[in-house]
Amino acid sequence: MSHPAPIIIVGAGHAGGRAALALREQGYAGHLLLIGDEPHLPYERPALSKQLLLDSQPADACHIGSAEQYQAQAIERLAGVRVAAIQPQARRIRLHDGRELDYHRLLLATGGRARHASLPGADLAGVQLLRTLDDAAALQPRLQAGQRLLVVGGGFIGLEVAASARQLGCAVTVLEAGDRLAARALPPLISEKLLALHRARGVEVRLGCQIAAFRGDGSVSAVALADGELLACDTVLVGIGIQPNTELAAAAGLAVGNGIRVDARLRTSDAHIYAVGDVCEFPCPVSGQPQRLETWRNAEEQGRHVARSLLGADDAYAALPWFWSDQFDHSLQLAGQLQAAANCVTRALPDDGVLLFYLDAAERLQGACGWGAGNSIARDIKLAEMLIRSGKALPAAALADPASSLKSLLKGVTSV
Amino acid sequence: MSHWIAACDVDDIEQEDVLRFDHAGRTYAIYRAPDDQFYATAGTCTHEKVHLADGLVMDHIIECPKHNGRFDYRSGKALGAPVCVNLQTYPVKLEGGRVWIALADA
Numbered sequence: 001m002s003h004p005a006p007i008i009i010v011g012a013g014h015a016g017g018r019a020a021l022a023l024r025e026q027g028y029a030g031h032l033l034l035i036g037d038e039p040h041l042p043y044e045r046p047a048l049s050k051q052l053l054l055d056s057q058p059a060d061a062c063h064i065g066s067a068e069q070y071q072a073q074a075i076e077r078l079a080g081v082r083v084a085a086i087q088p089q090a091r092r093i094r095l096h097d098g099r100e101l102d103y104h105r106l107l108l109a110t111g112g113r114a115r116h117a118s119l120p121g122a123d124l125a126g127v128q129l130l131r132t133l134d135d136a137a138a139l140q141p142r143l144q145a146g147q148r149l150l151v152v153g154g155g156f157i158g159l160e161v162a163a164s165a166r167q168l169g170c171a172v173t174v175l176e177a178g179d180r181l182a183a184r185a186l187p188p189l190i191s192e193k194l195l196a197l198h199r200a201r202g203v204e205v206r207l208g209c210q211i212a213a214f215r216g217d218g219s220v221s222a223v224a225l226a227d228g229e230l231l232a233c234d235t236v237l238v239g240i241g242i243q244p245n246t247e248l249a250a251a252a253g254l255a256v257g258n259g260i261r262v263d264a265r266l267r268t269s270d271a272h273i274y275a276v277g278d279v280c281e282f283p284c285p286v287s288g289q290p291q292r293l294e295t296w297r298n299a300e301e302q303g304r305h306v307a308r309s310l311l312g313a314d315d316a317y318a319a320l321p322w323f324w325s326d327q328f329d330h331s332l333q334l335a336g337q338l339q340a341a342a343n344c345v346t347r348a349l350p351d352d353g354v355l356l357f358y359l360d361a362a363e364r365l366q367g368a369c370g371w372g373a374g375n376s377i378a379r380d381i382k383l384a385e386m387l388i389r390s391g392k393a394l395p396a397a398a399l400a401d402p403a404s405s406l407k408s409l410l411k412g413v414t415s416v
Numbered sequence: 417m418s419h420w421i422a423a424c425d426v427d428d429i430e431q432e433d434v435l436r437f438d439h440a441g442r443t444y445a446i447y448r449a450p451d452d453q454f455y456a457t458a459g460t461c462t463h464e465k466v467h468l469a470d471g472l473v474m475d476h477i478i479e480c481p482k483h484n485g486r487f488d489y490r491s492g493k494a495l496g497a498p499v500c501v502n503l504q505t506y507p508v509k510l511e512g513g514r515v516w517i518a519l520a521d522a
Contacts, residue, residue, distance in 0.1 A: 021497070047464075061464070296483070300498065324482065375470035378481030382472040407432075 005104040006031035006076075007310060008093060010083050010248070014296070015277025016109030017042020017064040018303025019310075024073045026307050033101070034070070035078040040133050041067060046296055048136040049160035050326060053143055054167060059133055086252035088270045105310050108249055108260055108268070108275040109303070112242030112294065117152060121214030127236045130157055142235040145169030150223050150233040152211060154181040156325045158239030159194060162203050163327040173204040173231060175211060175223070185323075186369065187356055189346070190332055193371050201328055242294060244279045257281050259292040264316035265309045266302060274310060276302035285318040286337055286366075295323040320385055329373060333381040336367030336388045345399045355380055363393040386410055418507075418518040423456065426513050434478060434489075436469030439519070444506065445469050446515055447489045449476055454508045455489050456517040462494065462501035 007023065009016045012034050020034045020042075036042070043062040051057035070077055082096040086106065094100050114129035116122055128139050139161070143149065149165045151158040154176030166172045174181075180191040181198075198205050210226035214236060222230045244259045255261040255269035259281030266274050266282060277299045281292045301319040308315070324333040341358035348354055353372025360366050368384035370377030383406035387394065390410065398404040423437040429448040436459055437444045443459030445468045461468055461480040470481040478489045485499030492503035507518040 018497070025497075057464075300483075304497070375467065375481040378470050379472040382479060382481075 004031075005091065005102045006033045007105045007107065008033045008035065008101060008103040009107045009109060010035050010093070011107075011109030011111055011245075011277070011279075012036025012038065012040075012042045012077065012079065013109060013111045013277065014042060014044050014064060014299035015111070015280075015303040016107070018300055019107055019109065019276060019306050020070070020075045021065055021073070022304045022307035023310065024075065026311055028307070028311055030104070031076070032074065033076045033078065035081050035083060035095075037080065037082045038132060038134070039080045041065065041070075041077075041079075043133060044296060045131075048133065049130060049157055050164055052133075052136045053140050053161065053164040055140070059137070062133070083248060086248055086254075086273070088252050088254070088273060091272055103272070106273045107306060107310065108273065108279065109277045110245035110248060110260075111278045112244045114238070115241050115243050117211070117214075117238050117240060119211060119213050121216065121220065122238075124214050124216045124220040125218060126216070126220040126234065127214055127238060129238055130161060131242065139235075139237065143168045143170050147171070147235060148233045149173070150175060150231060150236045151239060152223075152236060153239040153241070154178070154205065154207070155184070155239055155241065156182060158237065159198065159327055160325060161237050161239065162198065163201070166198075166201055166203050167328065172202075173206065173233075174198065175209040175225075175231075176205070176207050177210060179207055181205070181207075182325075185334070186332070187338060187344075189354065189356065190369055190371050193330075193352070193354070194327065194332075197328060197330055242278065244292065246279060249273075249275070249279075257290055259290075261290065264318075265314065266306045266317055267309065274306050276306045282317060284337075285316065287340070293321055295321070297322045320388060322381075322385065324378075330371065331375055331377070332369065332371045333377060334367070334369040335381050335385045336365070338367040338369065341366050343396065345396045347400050347402055349377070349402060351376075353377060355384075357384065357394075357396075357399045359394065359396065359399075363396065364388075364391055365394055365399075380406055383407055383410055417521045419521060420509065420516040420518055422514045423517050424515050426454075426510060426515055429454075429515075432473050432475070434469050434471065434473050436467055437517075443467065444517065445478070445489070446508075446517070447473060447478065449490070453490075454510060454515050456506040456508050456515075457487070457489050457492050458504040461485050461499065462503060463499045468503075 042064040085094045114131040143165045148171045151174045212226045213224045215222040246256045249260045250256045260275040278294045281290045284291045305317045322335045342361040343359045345357040356369045358367040365387045429435045432450045435446045445459045447455040463485045466482045486495040492505040
């Protein structure tokens, strides 16, 4: 079946780019338009805080697909173009230059923008954010050995940049308002491991730290704390989360909560409009509660899933939440849900590594979090993911025992 | 032309598992399949330079520890996004209790 009006994707980040390519993989042969406000090809963001700053990977290695690939697959790209409005009744969008485009289906993958600190001096030169390739390109030359970097926010972006900058020889201080690192996403034990690693590698970490202002003459030279202390610096990175780009959807009258609201098929309150990625607030497959996930896996999997939904498939999006963070030569991974668990089982690993298993009252695994050197915990977290999906009751003693193989538990060969 | 290099002992790898082997500045992954056959591929994922030996082997599939890119390690075939470039594979032989892989002469 062919339609004269195209499928239009607004937002050419990871989720939008993946959805465009997946639509072609799924056999969609109609007109397909991918609109993004950045000049770049769609790209993955994990390297922005690490490899791009360390200069160990070129920017184009982050791209999803090549220009030739989009051309060969007849995916029309409008790069550096902003969408001004959606008219759902007319099934039409208006671009900033006034052009109007009709759509058959519309996919919103508008992502988010880095939140800025609403403090005096936030507009000084050298107060940086990190969300885009251009942000990374602007930050990278500031991280020369001997430069002083102040990181505002002890979440993943802040900590990964702190680790990269330290590896480059910068003097790095992390200022976190809360009482532990990455508290929104991580169990307290993993926050402690992160704190110990950063301090051991020479990062100064201040918890419970309130900032009053950025100071400087044109360019930032210090951060003033609420207690009056002044911390001198050459660069500030503000890493305090993102603001989902919901304005277009809200102005068009779509249901918006903490993101653009969708159902389990990733369809918004308008039957012809879908949403995916960082901006998408979708029902948690376990609890049914609306949730928004800002992760690589979520962008990748929702991008692929929505391609099927757009083409008429009726299956619910049910991917398990999963993310990782690399800091120095360590990594952490988290799969599933940790909240609402009845019991947490700890497995100690060599070299200060650890696996945490979160079980419900029936001893079924709900979530797992691992920390260790290199990617040492990756396969155990992958197996944990499969154990979560299996729904099997698991003996806590086996989960706690480093000698007991998770693969054996999965295959039903209990070693207890 | 190629030459044979001893990568590890047969007993170094459990069934349905993988081991990293570094040689002459390059890195390889050696696999022992559930049917006790041995295989060898390039050591890092074609998507990003992540060591596959930290990934999970299930049957004849190796899954990258980071992005869930999956390969059939017998043929090196990439099994769908995010990976689309196949892994280089290398001939393997067992001799004297050791696993040998054939590498192209530099």
